[in-house]
Amino acid sequence: MKAATVRRSSAKRVQRRGQSAEPAPPLLLSSQLIFNIGFYAVVPFLAVAMREDFGMGAMAIGVVLGARTFAQQGLFLFGGVLSDKWGARQSMIVGCLVRIAGFLTLAWATDFPMFLIGAIVTGIGGALFSPALQSLVGTAAARDSIPGAAQDGPGNRDTGKDNKGSSLFALVVVCGEVGAVVGPLLGSLLLHTGFDTSLLTAAAVFALMAVVFWVFLPKTPAQHPGTAAKLPAAAPPSGLWSCLREKGFIGFAAFYSVNLLAANQLYFGLPVEMERSGAGSSSLAVVFAYASLLTITLQWPIARLMRKAGPGTALPLGFSLQASGFASLAVLALFPPPGALPTLPAMLLVTGLALGNMCVLPMAMGLVLEFSAGRPTGAYYGLLASAGGLAVVIGNTALAPLYEEATEPSSMAAAPWLLLALLGVTSAVFIGKFIPKPSGIVAARTASSSSR
Numbered sequence: 001m002k003a004a005t006v007r008r009s010s011a012k013r014v015q016r017r018g019q020s021a022e023p024a025p026p027l028l029l030s031s032q033l034i035f036n037i038g039f040y041a042v043v044p045f046l047a048v049a050m051r052e053d054f055g056m057g058a059m060a061i062g063v064v065l066g067a068r069t070f071a072q073q074g075l076f077l078f079g080g081v082l083s084d085k086w087g088a089r090q091s092m093i094v095g096c097l098v099r100i101a102g103f104l105t106l107a108w109a110t111d112f113p114m115f116l117i118g119a120i121v122t123g124i125g126g127a128l129f130s131p132a133l134q135s136l137v138g139t140a141a142a143r144d145s146i147p148g149a150a151q152d153g154p155g156n157r158d159t160g161k162d163n164k165g166s167s168l169f170a171l172v173v174v175c176g177e178v179g180a181v182v183g184p185l186l187g188s189l190l191l192h193t194g195f196d197t198s199l200l201t202a203a204a205v206f207a208l209m210a211v212v213f214w215v216f217l218p219k220t221p222a223q224h225p226g227t228a229a230k231l232p233a234a235a236p237p238s239g240l241w242s243c244l245r246e247k248g249f250i251g252f253a254a255f256y257s258v259n260l261l262a263a264n265q266l267y268f269g270l271p272v273e274m275e276r277s278g279a280g281s282s283s284l285a286v287v288f289a290y291a292s293l294l295t296i297t298l299q300w301p302i303a304r305l306m307r308k309a310g311p312g313t314a315l316p317l318g319f320s321l322q323a324s325g326f327a328s329l330a331v332l333a334l335f336p337p338p339g340a341l342p343t344l345p346a347m348l349l350v351t352g353l354a355l356g357n358m359c360v361l362p363m364a365m366g367l368v369l370e371f372s373a374g375r376p377t378g379a380y381y382g383l384l385a386s387a388g389g390l391a392v393v394i395g396n397t398a399l400a401p402l403y404e405e406a407t408e409p410s411s412m413a414a415a416p417w418l419l420l421a422l423l424g425v426t427s428a429v430f431i432g433k434f435i436p437k438p439s440g441i442v443a444a445r446t447a448s449s450s451s452r
Contacts (some may be wrong), residue, residue, distance in 0.1 A: 014429075016185050024140075025096075026216075029172060030175070031092075033178055035179065035206075036183055038183070038202040039179075039183060039189065039200055040182075041205075042188035044187060045184075045198060046064070049063060049195040050064065065119070067120050068122055069389070071122075071123030072122075072123035072126040073385060073390075074386060074390075075124060075127035076131055077383045078126045079127035079129075080216055080380065080381050080383065083378030083379075088132040089213060092217065093217075095129030095130075095209035096206045096207070096213065097125075097206075098125035099121075099122055099129070100207055101125075102124070103118070103122065104199070105117055106122070106199050107203075113194050114293075129384075131381045131382040131385065134368075135378040135381060136217075138368060138369050141366065148425050158287040167303060167362070169303075170300055170302075170303030170358075170362040172278065172362075173295065174296055174300060187269065216289035217382075243380045246371065249380065249383070251434040252431065255427040256384060256387070256388070256431065257391035258319065258424060259356075260388030261395040261423070264395075266291065268399070269403060270350075272406050273346050274343075274346060276333065276407050276408060277342040277343065277345055278337055279337075279342040279343045279346065287346050290347065290350060290353075294354040294358075298358060299358050303362045305359065306318075306359050311367055312432055314360070314363045315359070317359050317437070318357065318360035318428075319425070319442045320356070320428045321356035322352055322353055322356035323424030323425045325352015325353050326349065326352070326417045326424060329413040330418045333345070333413035333414045334346075334410070334413070334414055368380045368384065370436040403416050410412040
């Protein structure tokens with residue numbers, strides 16, 4: 001009798017472990033927050049350290065920063081594929097360890113080659129971590145939207161028409177933005193004791209994260225909702241690289257990539273505008289703080305509204321808002337800046353970009369669940385990010401000579417902003433043609449749920 005009781009108790013523990021095989025949303029949200037704090041405590045100050053502590057020139061700094069970005073964005077697809085192959089837990093732990101190695105290399109660096117190697121290794125760590133985290137968020141969001149699943153997740157309390165995953169992704173965006181605000185504040189405090197202190201502190205943060213993932217993330221890849229059911233008949237064959245054979249998703253990723261190109265102009269084009277308006281680089285911090293405040297306060301309510309409206313409305317609206325921000329700056333670039341408020345053009349640009357991104361990003365992240373149709377999502381999120389990285393490389397290369405002529409009020413100063421506005425309008429018009437119909441995946445999820 002006692003042995004039978006022990007066996008039943010063990011069976012219940014195993015069943016409970018199986019039911020909790022997917023990490024809770026709070027763990028995923030806190031992971032995004034801590035990840036961004038550790039990242040932004042270091043990377044914004046890398047150029048300062050290279051210039052002031054080691055006397056390196058603009059070319060060396062530009063190569064190091066560009067190599068880091070390219071290593072991360074360019075390898076997102078491979079990071080996503082590895083996440084699907086290894087499981088998100090292992091991919092995130094390895095990503096933390098690789099980023100620690102990158103930070104330690106930067107701490108030991110005294111010359112350009114070592115800084116370059118450290119920056120590239122740091123980027124690779126992000127490419128391993130982020131697609132895996134996005135895949136887990138997508139799995140949690142999809143789980144909460146399945147009929148008969150646990151009813152305590154955010155997806156079940158929100159009754160929007162489509163894209164139930166967008167709500168959880170909106171919270172991820174908010175947590176990431178909070179980390180992007182807190183990280184530089186922490187980094188600026190640590191910088192007083194030397195850049196090495198910032199690097200070692202960030203390495204300790206990622207070491208702690210690796211331990212948390214080792215303890216709390218499931219050791220086996222969580223089952224993706226819908227995998228137990230047949231995939232829709234129109235779906236491409238399964239496989240680690242199946243996203244590359246799905247023309248609809250490639251088209252969606254191509255037009256969505258304009259969102260990352262637009263956001264990147266906060267770092268590439270906005271300083272040019274601040275020079276044109278006479279506001280100076282010292283005002284950049286104010287503008288960035290304004291952008292973060294908008295995202296932190298408005299992302300959640302806007303995501304809820306866009307979810308009720310559906311992706312057919314949210315995505316075109318978001319890209320239209322971004323296009324309007326660029327168009328307003330194109331008009332104002334023709335005239336001398338307002339003396340009383342020289343940052344007004346920049347504020348209008350940031351408002352359009354931030355509001356547009358708040359409409360687009362959570363909705364697009366949630367739509368990946370529809371494209372994947374129950375297949376592992378790491379490669380899908382990786383391809384979406386890599387497409388954005390490619391758009392940034394190509395777009396910034398085309399915009400660079402136009403920005404050279406945009407430092408003084410003139411018709412030429414409007415050229416880069418008009419080009420960006422045109423790209424935004426193009427995405428607003430055409431991305432709707434690539435939005436997947438949810439009927440197939442909803443049927444697959446329902447069948448999966450009823451078969452449990």
